Amino acid sequence: MVEMPTRTKVESWKSDHLASAADAWTRQVHTVEDIYGRAQQAVAEPTWHGSAADSAHDRMFSDIVRVRTAMEMLRKAASIAKNGADLLAGLKRSAVEAISNAERQFFSVSDNLRVTDRIPKVLVGPLLLVRDLARAALEADIRGKALSLAAADEQIASQLKPIATSLREFKTDQPGGGDPTHDGKGPTIIGPAGPLTPERDDADLYVTIPGTGIMISGDGRNGYPTLNGKKNPLIVPDGYRPLPTGAAAGPDGTQYAGYSILKYHAKDKNGREVFATPDTTIVNLADPSKPIGTLKGISQASFAYDEKNDRMIIIGNTSDDPTNRTRKIWFAPVDKNNPNGWVNSVDANHPYGDLGALPGNRETQIVPMKGGGFMVVGADNVDDKHPTPASAVTVSAAEELKNPGLNATPLIPRENWPSNPDPRFPAPPYGPTVTGTTYDPVTGQEVVQMRVSAWKAGPPDYNPYTYTTSVSVQH
Numbered sequence: 001m002v003e004m005p006t007r008t009k010v011e012s013w014k015s016d017h018l019a020s021a022a023d024a025w026t027r028q029v030h031t032v033e034d035i036y037g038r039a040q041q042a043v044a045e046p047t048w049h050g051s052a053a054d055s056a057h058d059r060m061f062s063d064i065v066r067v068r069t070a071m072e073m074l075r076k077a078a079s080i081a082k083n084g085a086d087l088l089a090g091l092k093r094s095a096v097e098a099i100s101n102a103e104r105q106f107f108s109v110s111d112n113l114r115v116t117d118r119i120p121k122v123l124v125g126p127l128l129l130v131r132d133l134a135r136a137a138l139e140a141d142i143r144g145k146a147l148s149l150a151a152a153d154e155q156i157a158s159q160l161k162p163i164a165t166s167l168r169e170f171k172t173d174q175p176g177g178g179d180p181t182h183d184g185k186g187p188t189i190i191g192p193a194g195p196l197t198p199e200r201d202d203a204d205l206y207v208t209i210p211g212t213g214i215m216i217s218g219d220g221r222n223g224y225p226t227l228n229g230k231k232n233p234l235i236v237p238d239g240y241r242p243l244p245t246g247a248a249a250g251p252d253g254t255q256y257a258g259y260s261i262l263k264y265h266a267k268d269k270n271g272r273e274v275f276a277t278p279d280t281t282i283v284n285l286a287d288p289s290k291p292i293g294t295l296k297g298i299s300q301a302s303f304a305y306d307e308k309n310d311r312m313i314i315i316g317n318t319s320d321d322p323t324n325r326t327r328k329i330w331f332a333p334v335d336k337n338n339p340n341g342w343v344n345s346v347d348a349n350h351p352y353g354d355l356g357a358l359p360g361n362r363e364t365q366i367v368p369m370k371g372g373g374f375m376v377v378g379a380d381n382v383d384d385k386h387p388t389p390a391s392a393v394t395v396s397a398a399e400e401l402k403n404p405g406l407n408a409t410p411l412i413p414r415e416n417w418p419s420n421p422d423p424r425f426p427a428p429p430y431g432p433t434v435t436g437t438t439y440d441p442v443t444g445q446e447v448v449q450m451r452v453s454a455w456k457a458g459p460p461d462y463n464p465y466t467y468t469t470s471v472s473v474q475h
Contacts, residue, residue: 002151006253007111008212010095010146015088017438018156022082025442029071029078036067070167077163077442084156091152095145102138111255111286113146115139157441164441186396187373188474191409193450195416196429196467204431204453204464207244209255210367211436214285216244216257218431218453221464233289234281236261245280246302246365247433250312250342251334255285258301260320268322276300276320282343292340297348298330304366304374306398310334312342313398315355315364315376322381327355327364329401353402357393363431370439371446371475374398377411377432387414389428390452394473411450411471418454418465425457429467444475 005013099109106118115135121128200206203226205218217226225232225241234242242259250256260277268274280301281291295301301316314330328351332342358364360380367375373396382389391408395401412429420427429452439446449470456463 002147002154003252004113004143005146005150006212006249006255007099007109007113007146008214008255009249009253010092010099010113010149012211012213013088013092013149013153014211014436015085015092018081018085018088021440021442022078022085025074025078025081029074032067032071036063073163073167074442077160077167080156080159080163084152084159087152088149088156091145091149095142095149098138098142098145102142105134105138107135107138109142112253113139113143115142160441164444167442168444186400187369187371187375187394187446189375189392189394189409190445190472190474191392191411192413192416193411193469193471196412196418196452196469199451199466199468201465204455204466205244205363205433206451206453206466207247207257207365207431207433208435208451209247209249210434212249212255214247214255216247218243219462219464221462227285227288234259234283234291235289239263242281243275245276245300245316245363247285248302248304248312248367250305251307251310251336251339254339256303257283257285257288258295258303259283260300272322274320274322278320280316284340293343295343295346295348298328298346300363302364302366302376304368305334306331306368306374309398310336313366313374314346315366315378315401317361318348318351322361325359325361325380325386327358327360327378329353329355329398331398352399355393355401356404357401357406357408358391360391363433365433367434367437369394369446369448369473369475370437371441371444371473372396373475374401375434375448375473376401377434377450378408379430379432382426382428389417389430390432392432392471409471412452412469418456418467420456422457427454427456429454435468439475446473446475447471448473 102109102115108116108118115138117131117135203217203220207216208214215228232242236242240261240263243262245258245260247257258280261281266274276299278299280295280298282293284292298316299320301314303312303314306313311334312332315327317324317327330346330351332346335341358378360378362379364378369375375392375394377392379390380386388410390411392411393406393408418427431453433451435449435451437446437448447470451466451468453466
């Protein structure tokens with residue numbers, strides 16, 4: 001069943017990756033056909049005879065038959081992708097125009113695509129009825145076009161998936177087979193991540209929900225944390241501020257954010273400034289000014305919706321003690337009649353298990369991948385015993401996160417850390433957050449775009465920067 005997308009999702013919907021994939025697959029067809037054409041000519045030229053010649057010709061004929069079959073599938077995939085890109089672009093334009101049309105008529109359109117009247121309720125009788133009928137018609141038009149966009153995207157993916165499966169199993173030396181670079185055990189990170197590209201210097205973190213463009217900052221260089229460029233509206237006690245721990249889309253596209261509500265300059269018992277709290281406050285971003293609940297006893301929580309099992313997956317530490325580097329995993333069922341209820345149903349004392357492959361005492365994010373499965377990125381304070389600032393793991397199912405054989409991939413090697421004016425103080429990256437992914441269903445590769453932060457030694461005393469990078473995952 002296709003879920004209704006949010007306004008944010010509709011307005012940020014991308015289809016250019018399909019057009020790029022179509023171009024790449026078409027080029028690949030031409031390249032392979034040229035190579036096999038030259039190979040066929042080379043085999044035909046020698047004047048030798050006998051079993052060796054017969055074997056060469058038989059093998060070439062067999063390979064060409066298989067390759068032509070694969071190339072036809074690739075042509076079909078390119079056609080689906082090209083037509084799909086055009087279709088999605090048109091459906092997006094139609095949905096966005098429907099939203100703009102409602103706003104031009106003095107209606108408001110919320111993120112869940114509900115339409116409300118901006119004109120004060122001073123109209124009576126027939127005029128009030130006309131406005132209400134117009135509101136209902138506009139809402140139905142917007143939601144219908146948004147649902148058509150989501151349904152088309154899902155249909156394109158379903159058309160490409162069987163082709164992708166067949167192509168990934170293609171080998172010339174035997175039927176079936178598989179990709180020799182992939183062991184078939186689930187998504188595998190092809191790491192490390194690429195070099196860091198400077199992005200911003202006004203704050204750190206900028207936590208987001210992949211593909212939405214949402215920006216939830218940490219401490220600003222010269223001010224309070226922000227939500228989408230404005231002062232974060234979450235109501236907190238005087239002298240405190242909200243520092244984001246994670247953000248995710250829940251059921252029906254509901255958007256959540258998690259925060260540590262921290263007092264400025266708070267210190268632990270050893271006099272060190274702290275940047276996390278024992279609990280995580282959860283906010284539904286449809287009303288970002290007030291919390292919907294608290295994950296009690298779970299520090300620096302990140303979370304993701306597991307659509308297949310209709311549950312939220314939560315990753316976090318069981319205390320804000322920086323020496324506690326053991327992350328744990330919780331599952332919380334989602335009740336469609338009470339979609340925010342998962343927040344207060346989690347018992348910190350009864351986790352599913354430990355995320356032993358990814359220890360750390362800083363930020364994490366868990367995200368569902370378009371090619372299937374989940375990725376968890378996590379940061380750790382760097383010292384002589386723990387030289388890796390950010391790592392990641394991927395799994396086919398969330399239950400695999402506690403497997404003892406799971407191995408993390410370091411994301412950012414030392415040579416790619418941001419340069420620091422003072423070489424005595426390294427600038428290790430922290431706060432990894434996934435900003436989006438691009439999945440190629442034919443090759444099975446998913447490029448994961450990320451943002452990381454770094455703090456450079458002064459002046460000023462607080463000197464935050466963010467950077468972008470990416471890493472590939474083979475499904």
